[in-house]
Amino acid sequence: MADRTPPVKSGDKLALLLGLVPYLIDEVRVSVTQAAAQFETTPDQMRALVGYLIGTGEPGPDGLYLPQGLFDIDWDDFEQRDIIRFRQAPLDERPRLSAREAAALLAGLQALAALPGFAERDDLERLMGKLARGASGEVAPVAVQTRTADALRETVAAAVAAGQRLRLDYVTTRGERDEREVDPIRLESVDDVWYLRAWCLSREAERTFRLDRMASAVPIGDAEPHEPSTADAGELFRSDADDLLVTVELPAASLPLIADYLGPEDAVEYAGDRAIARIPLAHRGLVGRLAARLAGVGAITEPADARAAAAQWAREALAASGEPLD
């Protein structure tokens, strides 16, 4: 499905005008730079917006734009001191949110409510009610339920908040158990997967750890400060050093099933209604897992030793369950 929405959205610019006008009126007298910072525009863009407003207003009863219906500013303030001060404004009301705008923030608040420290706050509940009342229509239904806090997440969150060093008993996707000492930076989540971004003392580098791979996390004293990097959690988690590249083939319609294996820049080619995708895997141990995901719809086609490893992986799984091959 192609994105049908145009790249530059006038909706965003209209929302900006609707928010900007009551702000400027409310502030009474505000510098161009401050208004620009508040609405994340450049000072030049802000001057242009004010320039536009001065030329507009509401038409009078006979359909003519008369001076008393127009926005008017203090010209000396604007031109000599770069300050915006309206003397007259036909519109000074703060706009409501659309039902879907309110719904998007409401659902975001629901996700926040699952965070350690947020669940017991009653101000979230009040804020949700306020959002619904601030919407111009019935709020369209979107609901988010993330995991209720568990003991492990509470421990990690407390360590982030208090700056405590943690000792982790961590299991890697290779199935290896590792004991790591880390200084926590941030607790992040993508969908329902939680990640701890932390400075790893044994690797002397920033690393991301999945909470569901921690057999235990124990605070062991104060953490030291480290300079955090700005990389995305997903990027940090994706290993790139010794990637194994495998080719898979499946019906194009089934591609969404492996969406989480495909990076944005991973190549997908199409042959009729079949899709051929090249997928980087962090290590050979993940071949079987990918093959299982494709079970019934597709297969790994290359390299040959990855195919063999996938078949062997599945044979071992059947044997461990005491099952024959067919």
Place this chain on the structure above:
Amino acid sequence: MAARRSARADAASARRRVPPEQRQFNLILALMATDQGLTKHDILSTVAGYSERFEQADDKERTALERQFERDKEDVRELGVPLETVDQPGAEGDTRLQRYRIPKSQYRLPDDVEFSAEEVALLSLAGQVWREGSLTERSRRALTKLRAFGHAVESSVIGFAPSIRTREAAHDPLADAIDRRRQVSFPYLKPGLAEPELRRVSPLALVNHEGRWHLHAHDEAADAPRTFLLRRIVGTVRAEDAPARAPRPDEAALAQAELQQLFERTTATVVARPGSEADVVLRNRAGTVVEGEALIVRTTDLAVLADELAAFGADVRVEGPESVRKAVLARWREVVRAHG
């Protein structure tokens, strides 16, 4: 004085080639200034952005301008501006006599809805939950409007950053269809089946449960409520002409509660190799209960759970129910067959 004149001249010349958002803003101002409303002709002949083009327009140009006006109405309403259409009594549906207006009382935020600096900070954090798609766009626009309160809208500096992706292509068209109350059809790959089936439904609510997006809908063919995983909608979502059933009040919350109940009562029993990755991950999984050496794991869909368990290979053994045990074994046999 020269500078002043030139600034005014700039404003005048900017009005001649009017960008869409400025034409729409002019429209909003005009429709808020009127009590009895303006007809389409009033608007096109007077509101800046239309009127310059309307004066010299031939028939073709007028039709184009009218279409422009129709789109502008949509765009303005999309932002939550209550643009009303009022029929002329005795001439209902006659678009030439209809009047348009925006009641100020419904445009502006109610007096008791004010947002403090702390609340705006919380809402900007809430807006950052979304990674892409229409939820991001709408959060951004909502926050732009809330900037009117003069409080900082900025990235979180607290140590927590939750995010939810909406990367399934079906998400936005479904949200649209729910909004417009249209039935939709889409190819759905039911868990455990190889071929997608075409489903036709009244979409009712989008629900994110345990990190997965679900569509709660009324299946028109089965004439019964159904829940679909967005990840398994494997083709285009087509909006149909037929109107959709109305959602119950609180549809999303109800659907979510139903999913949670389903999750609580749908379980499988698994034994994981002690100390293995499967053992750690399954113990940490939401809702897991440890019973001796067995782990009781929960799901909303046993076929989806079978996929998840099959990924652990030799580190797991499914004890039951039989359908899950068989489904996991079947996936492994498929892998052997497809790679042998």
